[in-house]
Amino acid sequence: MAGAAPSEEALRRALAERQTAVDAQAEAVRSLKASGAKEGVDAAVEALKIEAGAAARRLQAAVGSGGGAAREEMRQTVVNTLERKLFYIPSFKIYRGVAGLYDYGPPGCAVKSNVLAFWRQHFVLEENMLEVDCPCVTPEVVLKASGHVEKFTDLMVKDEKTGTCYRADHLLKDFCKDKLEKDLTLSPETAAEFKRVLAVLDDLSTEELGAKIKEYGIVAPDTKNPLSAPYPFNLMFQTSIGPTGLSVGYMRPETAQGIFVNFKDLYYYNGQKLPFAAAQIGQAFRNEISPRQGLLRVREFTLAEIEHFVDPEDKSHPKFVDVADLEFLMFPRELQLSGESAKLTKLAEAVLKGTVNNETLGYFIGRVYLFLTRLGIDKSRLRFRQHLPNEMAHYAADCWDAEIECSYGWIECVGIADRSAYDLKAHSEKSGVPLVAHEKFSKPREVENFLSCPQRKT
Numbered sequence: 346m347a348g349a350a351p352s353e354e355a356l357r358r359a360l361a362e363r364q365t366a367v368d369a370q371a372e373a374v375r376s377l378k379a380s381g382a383k384e385g386v387d388a389a390v391e392a393l394k395i396e397a398g399a400a401a402r403r404l405q406a407a408v409g410s411g412g413g414a415a416r417e418e419m420r421q422t423v424v425n426t427l428e429r430k431l432f433y434i435p436s437f438k439i440y441r442g443v444a445g446l447y448d449y450g451p452p453g454c455a456v457k458s459n460v461l462a463f464w465r466q467h468f469v470l471e472e473n474m475l476e477v478d479c480p481c482v483t484p485e486v487v488l489k490a491s492g493h494v495e496k497f498t499d500l501m502v503k504d505e506k507t508g509t510c511y512r513a514d515h516l517l518k519d520f521c522k523d524k525l526e527k528d529l530t531l532s533p534e535t536a537a538e539f540k541r542v543l544a545v546l547d548d549l550s551t552e553e554l555g556a557k558i559k560e561y562g563i564v565a566p567d568t569k570n571p572l573s574a575p576y577p578f579n580l581m582f583q584t585s586i587g588p589t590g591l592s593v594g595y596m597r598p599e600t601a602q603g604i605f606v607n608f609k610d611l612y613y614y615n616g617q618k619l620p621f622a623a624a625q626i627g628q629a630f631r632n633e634i635s636p637r638q639g640l641l642r643v644r645e646f647t648l649a650e651i652e653h654f655v656d657p658e659d660k661s662h663p664k665f666v667d668v669a670d671l672e673f674l675m676f677p678r679e680l681q682l683s684g685e686s687a688k689l690t691k692l693a694e695a696v697l698k699g700t701v702n703n704e705t706l707g708y709f710i711g712r713v714y715l716f717l718t719r720l721g722i723d724k725s726r727l728r729f730r731q732h733l734p735n736e737m738a739h740y741a742a743d744c745w746d747a748e749i750e751c752s753y754g755w756i757e758c759v760g761i762a763d764r765s766a767y768d769l770k771a772h773s774e775k776s777g778v779p780l781v782a783h784e785k786f787s788k789p790r791e792v793e794n795f796l797s798c799p800q801r802k803t
């Protein structure tokens with residue numbers, strides 16, 4: 346029928362053929378160059394450009410037609426190109442690589458350094474933040490105080506026969522998405538149930554997650570063997586500091602702790618005044634259970650973090666007016682739980698209604714929006730999603746993720762959390778060094794405190 350969209354299978358085949366043609370032509374150019382032949386190289390390069398152009402046009406058509414398999418195909422083509430052009434390379438490739446570890450090649454290094462320079466300009470320099478640079482190896486006491494030794498975990502399930510490990514929430518997510526996309530026999534009730542599970546996935550407890558995996562009969566994706574019950578796995582890489590092996594350390598899973606433990610000195614450096622912000626760019630390490638999604642989930646990556654210290658009783662922000670009129674997609678808890686979609690919302694309105702907890706949090710959400718859109722992220726594929734109550738990290742009082750829609754779906758790219766004074770309190774208690782700020786009143790105030798004396802029992 347004239348004008349009908351090609352089937353997904355046809356698109357997949359056409360794209361695969363195009364990709365093979367591009368790869369074959371690239372190989373021809375390489376061997377001509379390697380043989381030192383001058384003649385024919387230009388023609389071969391020209392042919393490569395034509396093949397690559399045809400592949401790109403086919404991709405656009407495929408993505409325009411919205412096919413899931415076409416998306417997969419498009420991603421594979423982009424990945425092949427980026428790897429061929431050395432934007433990134435699987436680390437230790439000649440030894441067959443290690444999952445979740447990647448090197449950046451020359452163009453990748455250039456992109457990374459441009460993004461970091463822009464980040465420094467947009468946040469650190471424009472806001473007069475105090476930048477620090479702390480070690481990656483961190484003694485255990487710091488991460489015990491912060492709660493990471495006890496709680497920095499993901500839920501894992503194991504193939505009961507081979508022992509292969511999987512992230513439990515990812516298996517449940519894949520199962521529900523797969524059913525919704527491919528099972529044409531699903532009743533409306535079952536489809537609604539899978540959608541609900543996807544909406545509250547990050548909120549499920551260990552027991553609830555285990556019960557759903559059992560109820561749906563989810564098995565190990567590679568072998569179809571039964572799975573163990575989910576249990577927490579700590580994501581930190583452990584090491585020892587010094588030759589005795591007695592001093593336990595960890596590779597930092599975030600850069601923020603370096604800022605918190607330096608709070609006292611930074612506060613003095615800032616003239617003992619609040620608010621102020623400190624920033625750090627550096628490597629973070631997470632022993633992800635089963636890294637996938639290419640560069641999106643890796644075991645070592647660069648984090649750029651800011652900690653903004655503010656009076657807990659006055660979280661207003663003098664520059665909030667600069668971002669108050671921004672309007673973008675926001676996805677608060679209520680919309681997620683009722684199965685609705687993200688809505689275009691004015692930042693001022695979200696703060697006024699209390700959807701976003703306070704002006705300072707709102708200000709940083711606005712600044713992150715400006716950063717990402719100035720980097721070139723499409724506004725219609727960017728949303729700010731509020732964490733569900735159980736999803737929040739152990740330290741957070743309110744948390745919003747900037748998520749970008751890509752070929753893997755909506756992916757968290759920035760986390761913006763009100764951590765309250767959790768970390769400063771925890772480090773004060775553990776170290777015995779008070780990490781506190783003082784407020785000087787313009788006029789003295791008289792306050793009466795009634796202390797209750799414990800009754801002595803005779």
Ligand SMILES: Nc1ncnc2c1ncn2[C@@H]1O[C@H](COP(=O)(O)OP(=O)(O)OP(=O)(O)O)[C@@H](O)[C@H]1O
Nearest residue numbers: 599631633640641642643644646648757758759760
């Ligand atoms: N393994 C990883 N590889 C690459 N980037 C990561 C990884 N883990 C986290 N990030 C990035 O670091 C940012 C801050 O990390 P954060 O601690 O908020 O992640 P998270 O909520 O623990 O991630 P998730 O729940 O998806 O594992 C995230 O917004 C994400 O962009």
